[in-house]
Amino acid sequence: MRRVRVLGFIALGLLAAATALTPAAQAARKLRVVTTIPDLKALTEAVGGDLVDVDSLSRGVVNAHEIEIRPSMMLKLRRAEVLVENGLELDSWIDVAIQGSNNANIIRGGAGLIDVSRSLPVLEVPTVRVDRSMGDVHPRGNPHYSLDPGMAPIITQNIVDGLARVEPEHRPTFERNRQAFLAELDRHMGEWSKMLEPVKGSRVVVYHPQWIYFLTRFGLVEAGWVEERPGIPPSPQHLVRLVRTMKDQGVKVLVYAPWNDQKLAARIAEEAGAKPVLLAQMVGGVKGADSYISAVDYNVKALAQALRQ
Amino acid sequence: MLPELLALLWAPFLMCLVLTGIHAYLGVHVLAREVVFVDIALAQIAALGATAAFLLGWELDTWESYVFGLTATIAGALVLALTRTRRRRVSQEAVIGVVYAASSAGAVLLSDRAAHGAEQVRTMLVGNLLAVNGAEVVKVAVLYGLIGVFHWLCRRPFFLISTDPDGAFAAGWRVRLWDFLFYASFGVVVTSSVRIAGVLLVFSYLIVPALAGVMLGASIPSKLLIGWAFGTFVSVVGMIASATFDLPTGATVVCAFALTLVALWAVYLRARPAARPPSPPLAGPA
Numbered sequence: 001m002r003r004v005r006v007l008g009f010i011a012l013g014l015l016a017a018a019t020a021l022t023p024a025a026q027a028a029r030k031l032r033v034v035t036t037i038p039d040l041k042a043l044t045e046a047v048g049g050d051l052v053d054v055d056s057l058s059r060g061v062v063n064a065h066e067i068e069i070r071p072s073m074m075l076k077l078r079r080a081e082v083l084v085e086n087g088l089e090l091d092s093w094i095d096v097a098i099q100g101s102n103n104a105n106i107i108r109g110g111a112g113l114i115d116v117s118r119s120l121p122v123l124e125v126p127t128v129r130v131d132r133s134m135g136d137v138h139p140r141g142n143p144h145y146s147l148d149p150g151m152a153p154i155i156t157q158n159i160v161d162g163l164a165r166v167e168p169e170h171r172p173t174f175e176r177n178r179q180a181f182l183a184e185l186d187r188h189m190g191e192w193s194k195m196l197e198p199v200k201g202s203r204v205v206v207y208h209p210q211w212i213y214f215l216t217r218f219g220l221v222e223a224g225w226v227e228e229r230p231g232i233p234p235s236p237q238h239l240v241r242l243v244r245t246m247k248d249q250g251v252k253v254l255v256y257a258p259w260n261d262q263k264l265a266a267r268i269a270e271e272a273g274a275k276p277v278l279l280a281q282m283v284g285g286v287k288g289a290d291s292y293i294s295a296v297d298y299n300v301k302a303l304a305q306a307l308r309q
Numbered sequence: 310m311l312p313e314l315l316a317l318l319w320a321p322f323l324m325c326l327v328l329t330g331i332h333a334y335l336g337v338h339v340l341a342r343e344v345v346f347v348d349i350a351l352a353q354i355a356a357l358g359a360t361a362a363f364l365l366g367w368e369l370d371t372w373e374s375y376v377f378g379l380t381a382t383i384a385g386a387l388v389l390a391l392t393r394t395r396r397r398r399v400s401q402e403a404v405i406g407v408v409y410a411a412s413s414a415g416a417v418l419l420s421d422r423a424a425h426g427a428e429q430v431r432t433m434l435v436g437n438l439l440a441v442n443g444a445e446v447v448k449v450a451v452l453y454g455l456i457g458v459f460h461w462l463c464r465r466p467f468f469l470i471s472t473d474p475d476g477a478f479a480a481g482w483r484v485r486l487w488d489f490l491f492y493a494s495f496g497v498v499v500t501s502s503v504r505i506a507g508v509l510l511v512f513s514y515l516i517v518p519a520l521a522g523v524m525l526g527a528s529i530p531s532k533l534l535i536g537w538a539f540g541t542f543v544s545v546v547g548m549i550a551s552a553t554f555d556l557p558t559g560a561t562v563v564c565a566f567a568l569t570l571v572a573l574w575a576v577y578l579r580a581r582p583a584a585r586p587p588s589p590p591l592a593g594p595a
Contacts, residue, residue, distance in 0.1 A: 063428060233557040239439065240313040259428050263370060263440040270442070271317065 031167060034080040034106075036091040037064055038283040039146035040116060040155070042292040044084055046181040047159045047174050051167070057094070060284025060295075061258040064090055069097045077101035080112070082166055084159060087117030088143035105166075114162030116155045120145060123212050147282060148213035149192070149296050152185055188293055192300040193218065199307040203249050205242065205274070207256035207265055210281060214299065220307075223251050226260075226268060239268060246272035253306045257281035277306045314552050321438040321558065322548050323446045328506060328514045329540030331453040331498055334460070336519025337532050338491070341471040344401055347389060348499065348515045350409035351492070352508040354385040355500040356433040357412040360419045363429055375500065382496030385412075390489040435559040436507025449501055456494050467491055468529065510559050513566040514540060520570060524577050543569050 030053035035041045041056035048054065057073050058064060064086075074097050077083065083098070083106040085091050098106055105112030122141035145151045156178045164171040200219035204211075207226045215222050224245050226234055234242075245251070246268075254276045256265040262276070269276040279299045280289035289295035339348060358381030362374040385408060392404045420429050460467060466487045470477045477484050502511045518540035522532035546569065547562030554561075 233435065233559075234439075235555045235557055236314055236317055236439065236552045237310070237555045240310060240317055243317070244313060261428070261432065261437060261440065262368070263437055267440045267442060 031082060031163065032080050033082040033084060033163075034076050035084040036094050037086055037146060039292065039295075040084045040086060040159075042283045042295075043116075043146075043152065043155055043181075044159050044163075046292065047156050047178050048163060049173070049177045051170055051173065052163070057097075060280065060282040060286075060289070063259040064282065065093075067091075067093045069093065069100075073097050074100050077106065078103050081105055082112040082114060082163065084114045084116060084162070086143060086146060087115040088122065088140045088145075089138055090143035111165050112162075114159060116158040117143070117145070118158050120151065120154050123216070124209070142209065142212055144210035144281075145213045147280070147292075147295060147299070148217050149185055149189055150217045151213060152292075153182055156181065185293065188297065192296065195300055195304045196220070196307075199304065202253075202307050203251045204253045204255055204303075204307075205246055205251050205272075207254065207260040210257065211255055211279070218300070218303075220303070223249055226254075226256075226265065234264075243268060243272045246274055252309070253277050253303070255279050255303075258285055275306050275309070277302055279303070317439065318548055318552060318558075320441045320443050320446055322544065323443075324438065324441045324449065324505060325544035325548065325562070326541060327446060327450045327453060328502055328511070329518060329537060329544060331457065332502070332511070332514035333518040333522070333536035333540045334457070334533060335495055335498065336515040336517075337522060337529065337536065338467065338471045339515060340519050340523055342474075344389075344405060345516060346402060346405045346409060347492070347495075349508060349512045350405045350412070351382050351385050351389075351496055351499045352503045352511050353409050353412045353416070355379075355382045355496070355503045356430075356508060357381055357416045357419070358500070359433065359504065360416045360429060364419050370504075375504075378500040378504070379497060381412075382500045383493050386489060386492030386496045389492050390485055432507070433503060434507050434509055435557070436503075436505060436510050438506060438510075438558045438562075441505060445505070449505070452501060453498060456498060459494060463487075463490070507559055509563050513563050517543070517566040517570050521573055524573065539569070539573075 031048065031051055033044055033048065033052050033054045035044055035054060035056045037058055038056040038060045041054045044052060044054045055076055057076070058067050077097055078101045080101075080103060083094075085094060098108075104110055107113070122145075124138075125141035126139060146155065160171070160174045160178050163174055196218040201221065203221045203223040204215060205224045205226070206215075206222055209222070209225045209227075212222055224242050226239070226242065246254075251272065252274050254265055254269045254272075254274050256262065256276060256278060258278065258281065262278075265276040268274075278286060279302055280286045280295045283292055283295045284290055285295065286298060289298040335348075339345060355378040358378035359374050361381070362371075362377035367373040367377070388408065389401070389405065392401060416430060416433070466477070466482055469480070470482065470484055470487050470491070474484060477487075499511060502514070506514070518536035519532070521539040522534075522536035526532035526535045543565050544562065547565035548558065550556065550565060551558040551561040
């Protein structure tokens with residue numbers, strides 16, 4: 001009996017010690033945020049700072065249209081207080097996981113669901129009826145806007161508003177963080193614009209049409225794409241027309257992402273006398289592109305170098 | 310349009326001819342051994358090996374990736390050689406089926422972990438014929454030529470074991486060893502072909518021309534010649550169809566194989582003499 005009591009006291013003592021060591025963590029409990037793509041994770045961390053603990057459900061190298069839902073994702077979603085999504089049907093794969101997570105915060109209409117495409121000026125909104133025969137073309141416009149630095153103000157504003165819905169007392173902090181981040185981004189924008197100024201108006205061919213926002217931001221022109229119907233391999237006729245366009249219009253660069261077929265990109269570029277250039281399609285898409293600013297920086301530098309030759 | 314199409318398609322077309330050459334020959338063996346799915350199983354194992362390499366950071370066109378695929382295929386070949394039992398208690402086809410399913414699922418699991426796995430898996434299925442260039446055609450032709458020479462030198466045991474395994478056992482050939490050599494060289498071919506043409510197209514090149522040869526030919530040489538002619542013909546038709554009807558090339562050639570086979574089958578059924586004996590007369594009234 002005595003032994004049990006001693007053990008009991010030791011256990012209590014350990015528990016007390018453990019509790020004593022955690023008040024710091026208790027006081028600064030972070031908001032649990034989950035984002036669909038890594039760009040949004042980077043921007044949420046820029047806005048939330050120490051107040052948020054952010055997880056991204058996908059990595060920067062993947063094809064963001066089709067992500068396999070894994071049990072670990074459902075687990076993360078179940079515990080999430082906020083979900084940040086890209087919208088415009090890029091991450092419609094998340095819907096099944098949201099339903100499965102049974103988390104009232106993040107269902108459609110929930111307080112914790114942030115769609116950062118709200119009030120965003122969308123490009124390439126289709127003007128004709130879109131159906132499955134056109135591949136997985138996006139019926140609500142091109143959703144690949146997240147790595148266009150010019151969209152950062154709107155995206156971060158949506159994130160601030162969303163986070164403030166859940167934790168209104170921290171709104172001033174979120175706003176401050178946002179301003180600081182945008183200020184730094186502005187500084188870099190100056191450099192980036194200068195780097196691409198000499199090659200403004202250059203025509204570029206892309207593998208998959210996910211670069212339009214970025215190219216337009218810096219005055220470059222998208223002259224065509226390899227995967228005419230995204231998700232379906234290109235036919236010989238399409239490739240012939242593309243090569244012809246590239247030769248006629250003096251296109252010197254073919255932009256592709258890590259998940260594209262590098263071998264085919266190289267073959268087409270070789271045929272057309274152009275260079276294949278790998279760009280970071282999202283944060284973490286290539287080595288050296290691990291933050292939002294470094295990812296954009298990488299892309300600008302790679303393009304500038306390829307186009308100047 | 311035409312000269313540009315030719316510029317784009319000449320290398321893929323030559324590759325198709327190279328594939329026809331080696332695969333029609335191997336297909337005759339495969340049909341004789343009645344292990345049709347060994348090709349698709351080994352092709353899938355090769356894809357699994359490449360996916361594993363991919364996970365470790367080696368892209369599809371590196372030699373490390375090739376070695377991974379090859380090692381996996383050789384291991385698969387070993388399994389297949391060792392599971393051939395004299396008494397055929399367990400159908401080898403069942404083993405092959407399990408191997409295929411396991412390596413397919415394994416590839417999905419691995420590519421889930423890897424960076425852009427879904428695209429990887431899809432490419433290994435339909436292949437990447439349009440991205441082939443002249444240098445690659447030469448490399449593959451030389452490799453397959455060497456394997457062809459090897460098979461020519463070993464033609465006696467290979468053909469004997471394929472067509473009459475019991476006789477081979479009786480005659481004292483070390484059947485398991487020759488089996489392993491056959492499947493290993495087969496594995497080298499499949500590993501290389503899968504990266505270029507994908508699992509489905511490799512399977513078609515292996516089985517369909519050989520089927521045509523078996524349907525129409527009597528002796529081994531005639532089966533081979535018919536198979537080569539058939540494979541060449543379908544490659545031409547498939548590439549022309551892909552170019553004319555604006556369709557992805559790999560999938561078109563696979564369908565061309567299937568359709569031409571169906572047409573051939575119809576002709577074959579019509580042309581061959583009636584085999585069934587006349588039915589006995591009805592019993593008259595008792």
